[in-house]
Amino acid sequence: MKIRSAAWAAVAATLALTVTGCGASEPVPDSSASGSAAEGGEGATEYPLVLDNCGVEVTVEAPPERVVSLDQNSTEILYSLGLQDRIAGTASWTDPILAEFEDVDESVPRLSDNAPSYEVVLDADPDFITASFGRHFNEEGGIATRDRFAETAIETYLSPTDCEGSTTINGGGTRTKLLEIDSLYTEIRELAAVFDVPSRGEALVADLEERTAAALDGADADGATVAFWFADTTTPYFAGSFGSPGLLAEMSGMENVFDDIPDDWTAAGWETVVDRDPEVLVLGDLQRNRFPGDLLEDKIEFLESDPLTKNLDAVKNERYISLHGAEMNPSIRLVDGLEKIGDFWKEKDAD
Known part of the structure; x- marks a missing residue:
């Protein structure tokens, strides 16, 4: 019953073949030469990149080399952006990986099927951490607060879909308005900017918009x-x-x-x-x-x-x-x- 646009199928096929690479159209830059792959290109990320992320200021000095993704949602966004070679570990899985990323996922360490411990996350030696749900950053019942990760010079990123301003919904807050799909698109674009692959983010958003229109048509x-x-x-x-x-x-x-x-x-x-x-x-x-x-x-x-x-x-x-x-x-x-x-x-x- 699933509709897949031709554009999405082509993107997925390309990414599935690049388990250790990140695609020929927009190489992920080597952190030793920040921004070199996109230098002078339209929309290239300028570092340091500063984001206001759910009320927390996040400063990225260069494209991360070792990211830990604490949720399946953020992991699949990173895979969709062709960033699998930068992932040091994943966690919190509810479903099998999307079929187009099965081969990719086999090469990426899984820290835990559920939420990992703070020590397990640190053992993966990350320089960046993403999460879809704010509960991971709770002092009680979570992995560690964002401040605690910052003390070890690890920047953290929380999906805007789990925020209203500085309130984190799955971190104990309550929504006051309907979630907007633009929050998901913001997450995609910001993660693409963090890794200096902005055109991939735009292509993914465009494809999701196209599929949404097709799904609702008729x-x-x-x-x-x-x-x-x-x-x-x-x-x-x-x-x-x-x-x-x-x-x-x-x-x-x-x-x-x-x-x-x-x-x-x-x-x-x-x-x-x-x-x-x-x-x-x-x-x-x-x-x-x-x-x-x-x-x-x-x-x-x-x-x-x-x-x-x-x-x-x-x-x-x-x-x-x-x-x-x-x-x-x-x-x-x-x-x-x-x-x-x-x-x-x-x-x-x-x-």
Whole structure:
């Protein structure tokens, strides 16, 4: 059901063949000659590069040589920019890597399937750290604060999709407005600037925009009500109004039945779900398979056998849309999720 533009397929094929290189069109500069690859070129990064990143000033003196990516979302952006040879380690995986990056990923160290310890991160000897979720930078329950990393001369970068000003959403804050897809594009462009590959960032953004337009073209949800179930059968986690699923609902013309809850995710009782009775259920297929109800088939089996949920309108009519966990997060896979939702409604309209 996935739509892939010809431009994206060509980019992915090129990157998949450059496991140790970074593509002929825009070589990643050697840090010993900062900016040399793009020197004099249009849009070349000027160092030191100073970013206002979620209320933290980040100063990059030269393209990083050893980056640790703490989340799958940021890892796949780095792979999409052809920066795999600069990655010293990855962590926090919910799903298999995108197919076009399977070979690339095999050559990159995985520090942990979940969040690594502070010591494990330091052992990778990074000079730059990226994260998609601010919880990693919490003093309690996180890996280490951004200040603590700065004390060891390691700059950190947090995805703008997890920020409202200096408030980090998954670091304990709450959204006050709907996530904007431009925040994702800002992340792509800023990471491309950090590594002095700005044209790759622009090409990736252009492709995502093209795919988004194609996904929505001819897909008519007509205001259908929807609920996004991420995980857990006992106390299920459903998406609130302002996070990535809220953006998916807004862009595709659906109405989230939990749009009165600002949290990205909320623990809801099944009685509440039944009371709100969505017409469509978006089900997370979490290949991590660590908790009951992570997998799609487990979710469907539960829904169709439980005395409460089997009477839901979406269950009786088998109106399910399956998304990977990463497709329900604010990442480049957001567009993959939008394509699957668009395909669902296009097929419905064709029936």
